Amino acid sequence: xNNAAISPPLASVVYLKVHEIxxxxxxxxxxxxxxxEAIIAVTIAELxxxxxxxxxxxxxxxxxxxxxxxKALQIAERALPAAGAGLxxxxxxxxxAVELAAHGGGHNALTGDGIATAASAAHFASPAxxxxxxxxRDALADASPDLDVSLRPAGVFSDAGLRSHELFSPDKGAAAxxxxxxxxxxxxxxxxxxxxxxxxxxxxxxxxxxxDRLFEKVGIPLGDYRQALRRSIGIIGL
Amino acid sequence: xAKGRLTRLGRYxxxxxVGRGAMGVVYKAHxxxxxxxxxxxxxxxxxxxxxRTEYEARFFQEAKAAGRLNHPAIISIYDFGEEGDxxxxxxxxxxxxxxxxxxxxxxxxVREAIDIAEQVADGLGFAHERGVVHxxxxxxxxxxxxxxxxxxxxxxxxxxxxxxxxxxxxxxIGTPKYMSPEQVLGQPVDHRSDIFSVGIVLYExxxxxxxxxxxDTEQVMYNVANIQQISPSRLNSEVPATLxxxxxxxxxxxxxxxxxxxxxxxxxxxxxxxxxxxxEAPASAxxxxxxxxxxxxxxxxxGGEAEKxxxxxxxxxxxxxxxxxxxxxxxxxxxxxSSRFNSVFALQRLAAPTKRDLVLxxxxxxxxxxxxxxxxxxxxxxxIATIVTAALxxxxxxxx
Numbered sequence: 001x002n003n004a005a006i007s008p009p010l011a012s013v014v015y016l017k018v019h020e021i022x023x024x025x026x027x028x029x030x031x032x033x034x035x036x037e038a039i040i041a042v043t044i045a046e047l048x049x050x051x052x053x054x055x056x057x058x059x060x061x062x063x064x065x066x067x068x069x070x071k072a073l074q075i076a077e078r079a080l081p082a083a084g085a086g087l088x089x090x091x092x093x094x095x096x097a098v099e100l101a102a103h104g105g106g107h108n109a110l111t112g113d114g115i116a117t118a119a120s121a122a123h124f125a126s127p128a129x130x131x132x133x134x135x136x137r138d139a140l141a142d143a144s145p146d147l148d149v150s151l152r153p154a155g156v157f158s159d160a161g162l163r164s165h166e167l168f169s170p171d172k173g174a175a176a177x178x179x180x181x182x183x184x185x186x187x188x189x190x191x192x193x194x195x196x197x198x199x200x201x202x203x204x205x206x207x208x209x210x211x212d213r214l215f216e217k218v219g220i221p222l223g224d225y226r227q228a229l230r231r232s233i234g235i236i237g238l
Numbered sequence: 239x240a241k242g243r244l245t246r247l248g249r250y251x252x253x254x255x256v257g258r259g260a261m262g263v264v265y266k267a268h269x270x271x272x273x274x275x276x277x278x279x280x281x282x283x284x285x286x287x288x289x290r291t292e293y294e295a296r297f298f299q300e301a302k303a304a305g306r307l308n309h310p311a312i313i314s315i316y317d318f319g320e321e322g323d324x325x326x327x328x329x330x331x332x333x334x335x336x337x338x339x340x341x342x343x344x345x346x347x348v349r350e351a352i353d354i355a356e357q358v359a360d361g362l363g364f365a366h367e368r369g370v371v372h373x374x375x376x377x378x379x380x381x382x383x384x385x386x387x388x389x390x391x392x393x394x395x396x397x398x399x400x401x402x403x404x405x406x407x408x409x410x411i412g413t414p415k416y417m418s419p420e421q422v423l424g425q426p427v428d429h430r431s432d433i434f435s436v437g438i439v440l441y442e443x444x445x446x447x448x449x450x451x452x453x454d455t456e457q458v459m460y461n462v463a464n465i466q467q468i469s470p471s472r473l474n475s476e477v478p479a480t481l482x483x484x485x486x487x488x489x490x491x492x493x494x495x496x497x498x499x500x501x502x503x504x505x506x507x508x509x510x511x512x513x514x515x516x517x518e519a520p521a522s523a524x525x526x527x528x529x530x531x532x533x534x535x536x537x538x539x540x541g542g543e544a545e546k547x548x549x550x551x552x553x554x555x556x557x558x559x560x561x562x563x564x565x566x567x568x569x570x571x572x573x574x575x576s577s578r579f580n581s582v583f584a585l586q587r588l589a590a591p592t593k594r595d596l597v598l599x600x601x602x603x604x605x606x607x608x609x610x611x612x613x614x615x616x617x618x619x620x621x622i623a624t625i626v627t628a629a630l631x632x633x634x635x636x637x638x
Contacts, residue, residue: 057573186628
């Protein structure tokens with residue numbers, strides 16, 4: 001059976017939740033929504049229209065990005081600084097199944113676990129922060145293995161349906177810290193290996209000289225067998 | 239109930255029957271003292287002696303509270319009393335059309351719908367300020383008067399009828415279609431419950447469809463407590479975006495997130511009207527932060543009379559609903575496409591994917607092996623190269 005034919009499409013869903021929008025006066029809600037739409041318009045500008053779908057949510061919006069987790073992460077990271085303009089976003093990203101559905105009044109909707117889990121992740125994110133699920137991390141690592149190192153575990157959270165989500169958050173300094181760690185490990189390795197080589201070398205030279213003095217003192221002639229003897233003594237560790 | 243044809247009740251001379259409800263009959267009557275025509279609403283008292291005392295006490299308490307409400311959008315109560323098994327309220331006699339009938343006649347223009355809701359919200363705001371909660375706002379309790387005026391009817395009746403639920407097994411207490419989630423869940427009800435009910439009425443006027451449908455009462459109650467509505471503008475393109483937000487805020491399941499003040503709701507509706515060019519926005523229409531309104535009747539418990547359809551096992555249904563109701567914070571899993579962004583190309587791709595798309599869309603992420611990691615991770619590659627080089631150099635120094 002062809003699995004591709006029966007599997008629902010997978011997409012990276014960026015859920016942008018405006019912090020406490022429902023509690024604000026309606027005019028402010030309208031202003032925040034307009035602001036959010038402007039931010040989305042700017043952040044998705046680089047994406048081809050056939051690669052993304054923008055969705056309305058009751059507390060914000062969501063963008064489903066097809067086949068490009070790196071772009072999804074980019075959208076989220078570009079949207080976050082909006083907090084500086086008074087729009088506190090809580091962003092969740094998930095990579096999961098989505099499906100076309102009817103929404104009433106002849107309108108289309110997108111449904112699926114990809115959206116629900118992204119909404120859960122956004123729910124757990126604090127204002128002006130971003131959380132992503134394990135499945136998104138895996139998709140990101142698959143698409144760009146050097147990017148997943150810049151994420152760090154944020155913890156395991158349980159949603160209202162008692163589903164556990166292992167979430168990650170971006171860590172700008174993680175790559176630099178890893179590079180420094182690698183540098184330190186490399187430096188230790190270099191010093192260790194070369195130091196060990198030098199030590200072995202010196203130990204060997206020193207030992208040869210001690211053997212020569214010992215042989216001379218006891219009067220053993222330095223003949224053809226001296227080399228063999230020295231090696232034997234060296235081997236047994238004297 | 240009094241047997242035979244009623245000709246007089248208290249000092250009122252009965253002129254004719256105006257209508258019948260679940261609780262009693264409404265008569266047109268004449269007040270000989272003040273020489274005016276009134277509407278006389280009768281309510282049948284319970285036969286049980288202990289229940290009757292409680293019933294009477296509540297009826298008179300509510301009638302007094304409602305009688306103090308003097309507002310153009312609230313029907314005036316002139317008098318109340320009891321005679322035999324009948325309690326009665328003498329009210330202002332009004333000629334108009336029930337909103338329920340108006341909605342059945344045909345579509346209500348958006349501007350008119352907002353105007354009706356704004357007047358109702360304004361009237362309710364006045365009542366809430368005085369600690370009176372209606373608890374049974376529905377199209378059948380809103381009367382449309384000539385020249386666009388609106389009157390809210392049956393103030394306080396719903397609370398009187400709570401005793402029916404407790405004392406008379408199998409009594410029909412009404413449809414829960416216009417109840418708030420806290421009402422159907424049996425939680426304490428306050429003025430925010432009325433705001434939710436006005437939200438439902440407004441939604442139905444705007445969309446010309448029922449918001450909470452169901453094949454039975456339990457399903458309707460479940461839907462009231464759980465189902466998120468589609469934005470009215472998606473069902474009626476004439477609805478402005480701001481009104482979507484107003485309706486959404488009025489219909490928040492969590493009373494703490496809903497409008498906290500009915501006047502604020504009315505003010506937002508006036509702003510929508512101004513946006514549509516229907517009426518000048520008042521100078522005070524600036525939206526302010528929500529302020530809680532402590533209605534003394536807040537802890538009155540579940541209300542909501544009504545009219546025709548409640549099943550005899552209503553209490554059981556309420557209990558079941560409580561068990562079924564998930565948390566209000568359950569994530570959304572179905573999102574409508576934004577009308578502000580063009581997603582047609584992606585939709586086409588999803589609806590009719592090519593063979594290549596089918597494979598690509600369904601491709602599950604692969605775990606990264608060490609070789610892929612090495613190929614892409616420059617830092618790791620450098621580290622390993624450094625270690626290997628250091629090991630070779632160290633070996634060379636030692637043994638060559």
